[in-house]
Amino acid sequence: MEYILLGIVMAAFEPQSESPWLSGGIAAAIFPRTHLCMSVNPASVGLLEGTAISASASRPFGFSDLDRTAIAGGSSTDRFAFAGLLSYSGRNGYGEATANCAAAIPLRRGIVAGASVSCHRIQIEGFGSGTAFSTDVGLIARPVKGLFFTGAVRGLYSSTLTESGMGAVPRTVSAALGVCPMNGITVSAGAAVHQYSGQEYSIVTSVEPYPGVSLSFSFLTPPVRMGMGFHVSISKVSMQYGYATHPDLPGGHAISVAYGSVAFDPEPVQFVTSQDEEDQVSFPVNINTATEEELVTIPGIGPSKASTIMNYIESFGPLESIDQLIDIPGIGATTLENLRPYLTV
Helix, strand or coil: CHHHHHHHHHHCCCHHHHCCCHHHCHHHHCCCCCHHHHHCCHHHHHHCCCCEEEEEEEEHHHCHHHCEEEEEEEEECCCCEEEEEEEEECCCCEEEEEEEEEEEEEEECCEEEEEEEEEEEEEECCCEEEEEEEEEEEEEEEEEECEEEEEEEEEEEECECCCCCCECCCCEEEEEEEEEEECCEEEEEEEEEECCCEEEEEEEEEEEEECCEEEEEEEEECCCEEEEEEEEEECCEEEEEEEECCCCCCCEEEEEEEEECCCCCCCCCECCCCHHHHHHCCCCEECCCCCHHHHHCCCCCCHHHHHHHHHHHHHHCCCCCHHHHHHCCCCCHHHHHHHHHHEEC
């Protein structure tokens, strides 16, 4: 029983149980894939445009008594992004449930802020039960194309679950820097200070060897933990599998499936635009005749989104209005307005 309780306590500091690719914590959430990212940084949902739903199942630290299921979904409007998450874990006398809602808003061009409110309920046979609330806040900034910075405070406010005085969510202050050096590759590094377990550092990298297929690797310390994940996307459906190690506990498995087209597609880093590059493409570009290479030069359109636009036009014919872009998966109202100055029909 003490071994199980150790796993329960440590699970409070391990974000990997919510999603296969979140074993890297804040360093992984800087490049979100689904709305499950809100469990680490509520500002991340502001990078996901469109509507989607995802579900995950995991076995943290290999304990069947800690089996966790979660479902998350979200949508975006012309200015706001909203998301919600429900999760439950436990069996055999232990149960933990969480309901979380988050909202994100762009403060100015290149800066997104988010906040979330959670309700937590925990019950352990022989130890009692309790209900508590917590709030999280986060910020993501893109100073230049392809370079991202994020900061978050998990458990900014957290009421206590029991008479012990321990909060529902231990306060965690974290920050990360991420870069997309070239198409299909992301690298990020983060640091966090936990209220009870001290400092933690993480490095996460993701590689897309083929369109719609990506591999991710994470490294956290102390203690030394490693994670790996596999992601495949076909049309609007994506699936993920992840495995995370721990030096003192068994490894943890996680799987998830998502429906929608909201995956974040960062553009490669570009500190300075040369005069030659500016001369190559003259804006606005005719969306119906533009090549995929020309579309990628437009701020807000990465390789994946450019391919989606090309496939849509090939399937349904030339666009009669720029407003029709809203019908293309992954393009929301905010992205449409940002693209409008660069495109014509």
